[in-house]
Amino acid sequence: xSTVMKPEAQTIKLGEMPDSRGHFGPYGGRFVAETLMExxxxxxxxxxxxxxxxxxxxxxxxxxxxxxxxxxxxxFAERLSNKLGGARIYLKREDLNHTGAHKINxxxxxxxxxxxxxxxxxxxxxxxxxxxxxxxxxxARLGLECVVYMGAEDIQRQAPNVYRMRLLGxxxxxxxxxxxxxxxxxxxxxxxxxxNVDDTFYxxxxxxxxxxxxxxxxxxxxxxxxxxxxxIQQLTGxxxxxxxxxxxxxxxAIGLFYPFLEDAGVAIYGVEAAGFGLDSGKHSAPLCVxxxxxxxxxxxxxxxxxxxxxxxxxxxxxxxxxxxxxxxHAWLKDIGRAEYVAVTDDEAMAGFHELTRVExxxxxxxxxxxxxxxxxxxxxxGKDQNIIVNLSGRGDKDINTVAKLEGITL
Amino acid sequence: xxxxxxxxxxxxxxxxxALIPFITAGDPQPSLTVPLMHAMVEAxxxxxxxxxxFSDPMAEGPVIQAAxxxxxxxxxxxxxxxxxxxxxxxxxxxxxxxxxxxxxPVEIMGYRAFxxxxxAAGVDGLIxxxxxxxxxxxxxxxxxxxxxxxxxxxxxxxxxxRIKSICELDSGFVYYVSLKGVTGAHTLDINAVKQKLSExxxxxxxxxxxxxxxxxxxxxxxxxxxxxxxxxxxxVVKCVAENIGHDDxxxxxxxxxxxxxxxxMDKQTASARVA
Numbered sequence: 001x002s003t004v005m006k007p008e009a010q011t012i013k014l015g016e017m018p019d020s021r022g023h024f025g026p027y028g029g030r031f032v033a034e035t036l037m038e039x040x041x042x043x044x045x046x047x048x049x050x051x052x053x054x055x056x057x058x059x060x061x062x063x064x065x066x067x068x069x070x071x072x073x074x075x076f077a078e079r080l081s082n083k084l085g086g087a088r089i090y091l092k093r094e095d096l097n098h099t100g101a102h103k104i105n106x107x108x109x110x111x112x113x114x115x116x117x118x119x120x121x122x123x124x125x126x127x128x129x130x131x132x133x134x135x136x137x138x139x140a141r142l143g144l145e146c147v148v149y150m151g152a153e154d155i156q157r158q159a160p161n162v163y164r165m166r167l168l169g170x171x172x173x174x175x176x177x178x179x180x181x182x183x184x185x186x187x188x189x190x191x192x193x194x195x196n197v198d199d200t201f202y203x204x205x206x207x208x209x210x211x212x213x214x215x216x217x218x219x220x221x222x223x224x225x226x227x228x229x230x231x232i233q234q235l236t237g238x239x240x241x242x243x244x245x246x247x248x249x250x251x252x253a254i255g256l257f258y259p260f261l262e263d264a265g266v267a268i269y270g271v272e273a274a275g276f277g278l279d280s281g282k283h284s285a286p287l288c289v290x291x292x293x294x295x296x297x298x299x300x301x302x303x304x305x306x307x308x309x310x311x312x313x314x315x316x317x318x319x320x321x322x323x324x325x326x327x328x329h330a331w332l333k334d335i336g337r338a339e340y341v342a343v344t345d346d347e348a349m350a351g352f353h354e355l356t357r358v359e360x361x362x363x364x365x366x367x368x369x370x371x372x373x374x375x376x377x378x379x380x381x382g383k384d385q386n387i388i389v390n391l392s393g394r395g396d397k398d399i400n401t402v403a404k405l406e407g408i409t410l
Numbered sequence: 411x412x413x414x415x416x417x418x419x420x421x422x423x424x425x426x427x428a429l430i431p432f433i434t435a436g437d438p439q440p441s442l443t444v445p446l447m448h449a450m451v452e453a454x455x456x457x458x459x460x461x462x463x464f465s466d467p468m469a470e471g472p473v474i475q476a477a478x479x480x481x482x483x484x485x486x487x488x489x490x491x492x493x494x495x496x497x498x499x500x501x502x503x504x505x506x507x508x509x510x511x512x513x514x515p516v517e518i519m520g521y522r523a524f525x526x527x528x529x530a531a532g533v534d535g536l537i538x539x540x541x542x543x544x545x546x547x548x549x550x551x552x553x554x555x556x557x558x559x560x561x562x563x564x565x566x567x568x569x570x571x572r573i574k575s576i577c578e579l580d581s582g583f584v585y586y587v588s589l590k591g592v593t594g595a596h597t598l599d600i601n602a603v604k605q606k607l608s609e610x611x612x613x614x615x616x617x618x619x620x621x622x623x624x625x626x627x628x629x630x631x632x633x634x635x636x637x638x639x640x641x642x643x644x645x646v647v648k649c650v651a652e653n654i655g656h657d658d659x660x661x662x663x664x665x666x667x668x669x670x671x672x673x674x675m676d677k678q679t680a681s682a683r684v685a
Contacts (some may be wrong), residue, residue, distance in 0.1 A: 021544065029544075029545050030542060030544060030545060031540045031541060031542070031545060032468075032542065033468070033469045033540060033563065033565070033587075034542060034562070034563040034564060034565040034567075034568060034576075034587065035537055035565035035566065035567050035571065035587060035590055035591075036567075037542050037544075037565075037567070037568070038565075038568060038569060038572070039566040039567065068507075094448065108519060143448055177472070177475050177479075178465065178466065178475075178479070183466060184466075187466050187468045189465075190468045190469075191469075191470075191471070191591075191592045192589060194469065194591060194592060195590060195591040195592065195595065196571075197567065197590055198590075198591075277653065291518070292516045293514045293517055293518060294512075294513045294517055294540065295466060296466075296468070296538075297513060299517075302514075304514065307485070307488065307489075307515060307518065307520070308467045308488070308514040308515035308516075308517065308519070309464065309465040309482065309514075309515070310514075310519035311467050382447035
C-alpha cells in the first residue's frame with residue numbers, strides 16, 4: 001500500500017529545520033550587532049564540524065553517561081495515573097540528572113565546543129540559577145573561567161543558587177539595568193560577549209538567540225526525546241499518544257519534542273506560564289498571547305507593547321519568567337504541529353503538591369506547569385493511552401519560594 | 411541626491427569633516443529633544459543621529475542604556491520620534507537626520523508604514539543596530555523606495571567579504587564601529603582604526619564615519635584626520651545625564667563639547683592641508 005503524502009509534508013521535513021541561515025519559517029535567523037556576526041558564523045562552522053565528528057560525539061556521550069548519569073529513567077507514575085483516572089502517565093526523570101535539571105545536557109555540549117574552539121572563558125545568563133549552576137559546574141570540571149550574569153532581583157530571590165555558583169568558582173555579576181531579571185541578564189551577557197569576543201564563549205541556556213544557538217541547544221537536549229522514544233517503546237511496545245513539557249525559552253520541551261516531530265500520531269503540548277492569569281497582563285505566555293517580533297538575536301513570539309517595547313513578565317517560576325521563546329516553538333505553533341497552552345501560578349502549585357504527595361517526587365516549579373496541564377489532559381484520554389511528561393527539574397531549589405507562599409519561614 | 415549625500419559633498423568641497431552627535435530622543439524629557447537638535451546644529455553638527463529608545467538596548471553601554479530608560483519613563487515611541495523630526499524640519503530643512511535604534515519597534519510598526527511616515531517627516535537615514543545585511547533585504551527595499559538611506563555598521567571583526575557585501579547594501583555613509591564592545595567603552599586605538607579604514611575604503615562607495623570611543627576634542631581630531639565623519643554618542647549623552655533638571659545647562663554643555671570638537675577637527679584638517 002502506498003502512502004500519499006501532502007505536498008507540504010514533502011517539501012518541509014519537520015525534523016530538518018532550520019534552513020542554512022537558521023530560519024524556522026519566518027522565525028529564528030540572526031539579529032545581532034555586526035561585531036558578533038563573524039563570531040557566530042565561526043561558531044556555526046565549528047559546531048557543524050563537531051556534530052559530525054565521532055570523537056566529539058564520543059566525548060559528549062561519555063560525559064552524559066558518567067557525569068550526568070544518563071539515561072534518565074522513564075518512570076510510570078501509577079498512583080498519579082490512577083488518581084487522574086485517564087491516560088497512563090510516564091515521567092521523563094531529568095530531575096535525576098547531576099545538578100538537578102535538564103540544563104546540564106546543553107552546558108556540557110557547549111563547553112566541549114568552547115574548549116575545542118580554544119576559548120578559555122565562558123559566560124552565561126541565568127534566571128532561576130539552574131543554567132548558571134550547570135554552567136559553573138562544567139566550567140569547574142573543565143577548568144574554564146566562568147562569569148554568570150544574573151538580574152539583581154533574581155539574585156535576591158535565588159540566594160542558594162547564587163552561593164552554589166560561587167562555591168563552584170564562578171563570578172556572579174548582578175545586573176541592575178532594565179527590569180533587573182533574566183532578559184536584562186541576557187542583554188548584559190551579550191555586552192560582555194561583544195567586548196571579549198576573542199577568548200570568550202557564550203553558553204546560552206535555552207533554544208533562543210542567533211543561529212546556530214536554537215539548533216545547537218536543541219541538538220544537545222534532543223537526548224531527552226531520543227531516550228524517551230526508545231524507553232516508551234520498550235515499556236509499552238509503541239509510541240506515546242501525547243507529550244507534555246513546560247515552555248519558558250523552551251529547551252526542555254524541544255529536547256523532548258524534536259525526536260517525535262515526524263510521528264504524526266503523537267500529540268504535542270507545550271505549557272507556558274499564565275502567572276496570575278492570561279487576562280491579568282502578569283504572565284509569561286508569549287506563544288499564547290504575544291506577537292512576533294525581534295529580540296535577543298532571533299525573530300519569535302514576544303511579550304511586547306504596541307510600541308514594540310518588551311514588557312515585564314511574571315511567573316511563580318523564575319525559569320519560565322522570560323518574554324520570548326525559542327523560534328522553533330514559534331514555528332511549530334504556526335504550522336499547528338504543537339499546541340501551546342498555559343496554566344496559572346495556582347494551578348502549577350497544585351501540580352507541585354500533587355506529585356509530591358502522590359508519587360514522592362518534588363518537582364521544580366517549572367515542571368509543575370507541565371504536571372498541572374497533565375491533570376487536565378489525562379482525564380480526557382483513555383486508560384489505554386500514554387502520556388510522557390518531561391519532569392525537567394527537581395524542586396529542592398524552590399522550597400523557599402513554596403514555603404514563603406504558604407507563610408512558613410524555614 | 412539625498413540630504414546626506416548633499417551634506418557630504420558640501421563638506422568635501424569645503425575640505426571639512428562631518429561631526430555627527432547622537433542623543434536619545436525623549437531624554438531627559440520629550441520637550442527638550444527638538445530644541446537640543448537645533449542647539450547641536452548651531453554648535454557645529456553636520457548630521458544628527460537620533461536614538462530611538464528601546465527597552466533592551468543590547469549594544470549600548472551604561473550611559474545610553476540609562477538614556478533609554480529615562481526616555482521610556484515618558485513612553486517615547488517610534489511614532490513620537492518621527493514626529494520630533496517633523497517638528498525639527500519646520501526650522502531646519504537642510505541638516506540630515508539619521509535614526510538609530512533596534513529592529514523591534516520598526517518591525518511592529520511595519521516596514522512600509524515606517525518608511526513612508528519617516529520619509530514624509532524628513533528622516534534621511536536609518537541605522538538598525540541588530541539588523542545585519544543578511545536579514546535586511548525587505549527593510550532596505552522599503553527604505554530605498556522612499557529615499558531613506560540604510561546605514562550599516564562595519565566592525566573590527568568584519569572580514570573583507572562581509573565588508574564588501576555591507577558596502578553594496580549601504581547608502582549615505584558607512585558606520586565603522588571602532589572597537590569591540592558597547593557604546594561608551596574604552597578609548598579607541600587610532601592606528602588599528604586607520605588600518606581597518608583602508609580595508610573598508612577598497613569597497614565603500616560612500617563616506618566613512620567612525621563611532622564608539624570618541625570622548626573629547628583630541629580623539630575627535632584624531633578620527634577626523636583619517637575618516638570622513640566623527641560620531642559622538644555617550645560623551646554627548648553624559649552631558650544630559652549629569653545635568654538632569656537643568657535644561658539650560660544640558661544645552662550649554664552639549665554645545666561646549668561640540669564646539670571644542672568642531673574647532674579641533676577643523677584645525678586638524680586645515681593643518682593636514684598645509685602639510
